[in-house]
Amino acid sequence: DAGVTQSPTHLIKTRGQQVTLRCSPKSGHDTVSWYQQALGQGPQFIFQYYEEEERQRGNFPDRFSGHQFPNYSSELNVNALLLGDSALYLCASSLWGGSSYEQYFGPGTRLTVT
Amino acid sequence: QQQVKQSPQSLIVQKGGISIINCAYENTAFDYFPWYQQFPGKGPALLIAIRPDVSEKKEGRFTISFNKSAKQFSLHIMDSQPGDSATYFCAASKGSGAGSYQLTFGKGTKLSVIP
Numbered sequence: 001d002a003g004v005t006q007s008p009t010h011l012i013k014t015r016g017q018q019v020t021l022r023c024s025p026k027s028g029h030d031t032v033s034w035y036q037q038a039l040g041q042g043p044q045f046i047f048q049y050y051e052e053e054e055r056q057r058g059n060f061p062d063r064f065s066g067h068q069f070p071n072y073s074s075e076l077n078v079n080a081l082l083l084g085d086s087a088l089y090l091c092a093s094s095l096w097g098g099s100s101y102e103q104y105f106g107p108g109t110r111l112t113v114t
Numbered sequence: 115q116q117q118v119k120q121s122p123q124s125l126i127v128q129k130g131g132i133s134i135i136n137c138a139y140e141n142t143a144f145d146y147f148p149w150y151q152q153f154p155g156k157g158p159a160l161l162i163a164i165r166p167d168v169s170e171k172k173e174g175r176f177t178i179s180f181n182k183s184a185k186q187f188s189l190h191i192m193d194s195q196p197g198d199s200a201t202y203f204c205a206a207s208k209g210s211g212a213g214s215y216q217l218t219f220g221k222g223t224k225l226s227v228i229p
Contacts, residue, residue, distance in 0.1 A: 094215065105160075
């Protein structure tokens with residue numbers, strides 16, 4: 001049973017560029033949430049996708065956008081990168097509307113903006 | 115506004131001892147309280163979780179204690195082992211209303227278990 005997978009593992013970008021990160025949820029899950037984890041901090045919620053629509057959004061600017069595909073996989077896009085966007089980006093998968101609120105995280109993508 | 119406050123920031127425990135990490139929350143709408151364990155360079159792994167209808171939940175060496183009136187919950191690691199050395203995060207979420215299902219995390223506790 002495959003867990004949550006993310007790609008790429010590491011990424012180095014220059015300020016002003018755009019980046020796309022990818023996530024495949026755990027088998028049987030239909031909901032994907034994205035989190036940003038700065039060094040030494042807890043993860044912060046960016047947004048959540050279910051049925052190919054953004055359902056919840058945290059306090060992040062419009063430079064952060066996403067997409068969910070019919071196979072439940074998801075992409076996170078960040079435009080006009082800033083130095084402060086350097087962080088570990090985590091994808092979490094879950095089952096929408098279930099009695100269990102459990103979210104399972106992938107290994108993350110380490111983004112460095114120079 | 116930090117909705118989940120976690121303490122201590124770091125903790126050193128002797129092998130075989132008990133590790134205790136505390137969290138306090140503000141939003142009374144929260145109804146799910148998980149703990150995650152994170153090793154360097156890895157994603158957080160779900161360790162144990164509790165709902166507010168019970169005061170304690172135990173899974174192996176890990177126990178969550180929950181105090182609804184005080185809006186506090188804690189993680190106890192019994193017989194702590196060097197392999198438990200990691201960063202632990204408490205979190206909270208709710209199942210309805212605005213912001214449902216999104217996890218709000220504490221800032222983390224770095225646990226070091228020394229032999």
